Amino acid sequence: MTTPIRAPTWFSTRRQLELQVSELHKCSNLSHLKQIHAQIFKANLHNDPFIAPKLISAFSLCHQLGLAINVFNQVRYPNVHLYNSLIRAHTQNSQSCQAFMTFLDMLNNGVLPDNFTYPFLLKACSGPCSLQLVQMVHTQMIKLGFFGDIFVPNSLIDSYCKCGVIGVSSARKLFMFMEDRDIVSWNSMISGLVKGGELKDARQLFDEMPERDSVSWNIMLDGYVKTRDMDAAFKLFERMPERNVVSWSTMVSGYTKAGDLDMARLLFDKMPVKNLVSWTIIISGYAGKGFTKEAISLYNEMESLGLKFDDGTIISILAACAESGLLTLGKRVRSSIVATGFRCSVAVNNALIDMYAKCGCAEKALVVFQGMSERDLVSWNTIIQGLAMHGDGVTALKLYSRMKQSGFRPDKFTFIGILCACTHMGYVDKGLDYFYSMERDYEIVPQIEHYGCLIDLLGRGGRLKEALEVVQNMPMEPNAVIWGTLLGACRLHYPVEIAQEVLKHLVKVDPTEAGNFSMLSNIYAAAGDWGNVANVRRTMKNIGVQKPSGASTLDLDGEVHEFTVFDNSHPNSEGIYQMIHLLRPQLKESGCAPRTKYG
């Protein structure tokens, strides 16, 4: 019988710790991690080049970037693994500049990057406006003469492609000069072209490819779907040598977005294999277009199949509910969250807040918000915007103060909500103060959306001349929404000259909207200017616009009812009209008289 060889004590401790650390970052339990960290420190292994990177990764996954940096700083001679883990930690916490600084620090200390360094680093650099960072990394790569394995230049292509038009053209140059290309290089390049809207070039490369895998086909398919060219997508889909679940889902998604739910359903039913994403697509597709019954029945079917939903499913469906006001389905989703004990992430709670707010339940939105143990900027922005929309500007503005007290810095979304709150409360001057504070205090350059809010604020407050001045002097071209906002204000205050001016612009910017023509014509008619009335009518006829009737939809216990003007198609039509007649005097009394002026 042989005696088992005993590993020395330090080895078992170290091995145990290593195992514990690698296990820990899966459950993201911070207090456990801190305990392990203390043990490691006690064992004097905190600067061990193999343990320290694991600690850094674990802290990073627990969103404890500061602690990760502390671990790094305690190592006297950092190696490439250690630098890589810190770069990745910065990347995971969206600190792209810090990731790059770490990279430079690494070069300064004479540590050479390896095959893992660049992909981490480039992932950090590939956000919007990060083109310069990617270029700097590229320059360093050339300087060092190190491109590593094929996946290093491949991730460079990918990162360039995520940096807008200029990035895509840099990626192209790089792609052209690459000596070895694998299928991923081709796919990344084609995907970049698709994202940059250069579909023709993407197709050309796709046709030139020496060999294609299912990913190549799916990328191309997605390109047609994104441009809503479902005919081209379908042609390609038919030509595919083999279709996987992604190919089918892409098609289903395309048809739902194009509004062709029958076709989407047909393909969905034909799918040989369905997964969670496919179910999510079809349910959100129905929900987003207001088909409660179909959406709920599919949702029930999905649940009865025993499919466990994830964050993506919940968020997608709730967003679709918010879009079309499907409170019934929203509540249904909420009840299965409660029933299954699903742990709601911050993003799921944010989607819930938005759903409740957009479906008319501001109070419930507030309850969700107040019950959250962890909130991010989006949570604050969503609740502020939701309350503002419902006219509870006072609470919205109070929450804005609390948000700042909690250490959040407002962003462009926050100000949309704030300005909206001021508009609905009639706080014109206060709103102006907030508008000016954007750039002065927070370096946020107002975008067209903010000018839209400002114009609404001034316009509804009766200061139409100032509103018009803003439109004429703002740094961007006014679009249809801007003119439409101003028109909305005109309808409240009747300044005929301004309304004329606005509508003249509006019919140019958005000639498809027939209502604008009608309103312009009505204004001329009111002023007795029959010549211009005829002009407008003639223009309408020439362009071929017809006034479509507006429709209201109502979700009653899961059934959606649609109503149009003079509509008597509803089975209960007679009763509904009787009720309207009954309600009319009361409506008038409460100040809800119908307004027919200006259309």
Add this chain to the structure above:
DNA sequence: GTAGGGTTAG
């Protein structure tokens, strides 16, 4: 490298 996903003005 491919399909679903939280906050933008009327």
